[in-house]
Amino acid sequence: MTDDAMTDDVGPKVALVRAAARRRPVAPGTPDVDPVARVVVDVGLAHLDRPFEYSVPSALADLAVPGARVRVRFAGQDLDGFVVGRSAVAEHEGPLSALRRVVSPEAVLTPALLALCTAVAERYAGSLGDVLRLAIPPRHARAERALTQAGAPDPKALPAPGASVAQAWAGYPAGASFLRRLAAGEAPAASWLAAPSVDPARDWPTALAGAAGTALAGGRGAVLVCPDHRDVDRVDAALTALLGPGHHVRLSADQGPQARYTAWLKVLRGHVRCVIGTRAAAFAPVHDLGLVAWWDDGDDLLGEPRAPYPHVREVLGIRARLESAALLVGGFSRTTATALGITQGRLRPMVARPVDVRRQAPRVLIAGEGSELERDPAALSAHLPSLAWRAARDALGSGPVLVQVPRRGYLPSLSCQSCRAPARCAVCHGPLALADRDAAPVCRWCGTPCRDFECPHCEGRTLRSAVVGARRTAEDIGRAFPGVPVHTSGAGSVLSVVAATPSLVIATPGAEPVAASGYAATLLLDAWALLERPTLDAGEEALRRWLAAAALTRGAAVGGVVVLCGGPSQVSQVSQVSVPPVEALARWDPAWFADRELQERGELELPPTVRLAQLVGSRQALRRARELLDLPSGVSELGPLPLHSARAAVPVPPPSPGGPSTVSPVGSCGTERLQLLLRAALPDGPGLVRAVRELRALWSARKEPEPLLLRVDPTEGIG
């Protein structure tokens, strides 16, 4: 920092700064052009989340372009940052340090990306630095060099979106006008409920690719996001089929650093304008963006697990607005968040004709209605209702049968044999689970093995499995259908496709392989297990998973059948009562369910009809947080309550005699973590989020000793 540039240029006041900042360094090596750089420094402190000014040594004048990665001295350490602007004069009164190094002159933080990341940080009360880390992949110098040497590719001729796109969207009356407006450079926004189709010319990946192709043909770019890489594979293939190679790139977490950065650079440099990828692809710096689209809004993989936890829905929604792009959210089901967009007039519904849905959707049967007393020994041994067993047996004559099981692993969840209460850890009251067939049960929260179980309610000492998991089911079902090949797909080994020949495919939700020309039948097991999850979205999530599996099944017109097992209707008295997710599946009417669910959320003042913010910490931390919080009017406080109260259906028994000191804290279970929820009506949401952001800055500036977690739009602990 011995640079003389630093002393020279702290001069006249700032009136002309804005005009001067617009000039670009023209003559290489000219030292006096915009010698001040505004730098967003990655200092992990909330109250320092703003640009700082540095002097630009003349040797770096041409390299330190807006968007470049740099290294700067900050508070005695070398930190990474991005140049976000250059100017002739500093606004900062004191002396400036010099940029230490330009890591790469590649302008990775484009103005559009900066605007997007700033808006996302604001929306989630997070820091810009955190969002930039999600948006910009780590630099890979070799990829940068290799791509530079390769040079920009010749723009290949784009095939005009022809009959194939029209065909993929033919089943949707609103499709033609959406595509027309998209092609014309407008910004339509739609919630697309895909009709199930096992016809590759009309399936959802082809339709999505067609929408992207339409944006490209209109001279604009497209960003497509899918929850996982298998969905990305399908859309990737559909894009290649439609556009040929070279017009799109893929950006997904399963790529290596070099492949990922190469693909990202191709987008940044404008070599391609179409991206298909997993959630981080929502930030891909596509030029002239014309379309943002994502698939399966309800999949929790679209929620970023790192701070500030932005959801693809919000990122792409903000982005469509900032860049005037069309927006398309697709799925076999519709989330309440998307249904809200429709009622607010932000989204237009795009659905198939009822007659097409009826033909293309499988027939849905609810096991337990009517013939439940009839028992088959083979069905019994497979733990299947006989209706399901017979459906599978019949279907195996003509193709593969999918069996969806809601939980992974072997006997995953345990309860008391005598009173059926969920078995809980003696240390922290987390749920007990069997990881292996032979090992002792283990707490899923703190990992403590449980050697001698004693039920706090009935003093029973025996455990039973509450839900039969995937591996167990595969063994049982395999025995029930001797001679039929059995495939499993789930955590660890996920299959993407299975052949059209008869086989049994046991899969956990989200891991169902696609069967060429569709499954002949699909069994959905343990419906209760999904429905009774004590989370806000249990019904929505159950229906989403059922529809996703059912959509891989042949249409009713060609004998496709889905059997829902272990659902509420298996208790025949309950079948009279409407269980909305079950009814929505049977009628294949996700729109009805979403509307109904949204209305219920509205009546109960639950998200997405209100804005929630969550504070998590010790009792002292929350007390202090409330002192520092400057809440606008209209925000209500709920709690503080123990964080896991929703999941801990069992009351917490008193600590064993001998005092709390004998119970050693294990993991996070030892410290008492409470949550305080802040709730605001949607119009007051920005005020709530601003208050949370200010609290975060204060907490950091005051060096509060206790940790405090702040989260806007929490997903856990709000059941």
Next chain:
DNA sequence: GTGCGAGTATGA
């Protein structure tokens, strides 16, 4: 977070 200066405590 780190570095530093002001202010305060401690001891020869």
Next chain:
DNA sequence: CATACTCGCACC
């Protein structure tokens, strides 16, 4: 009066 330490705040 010199040195050791804490506290508070700026960090460009």
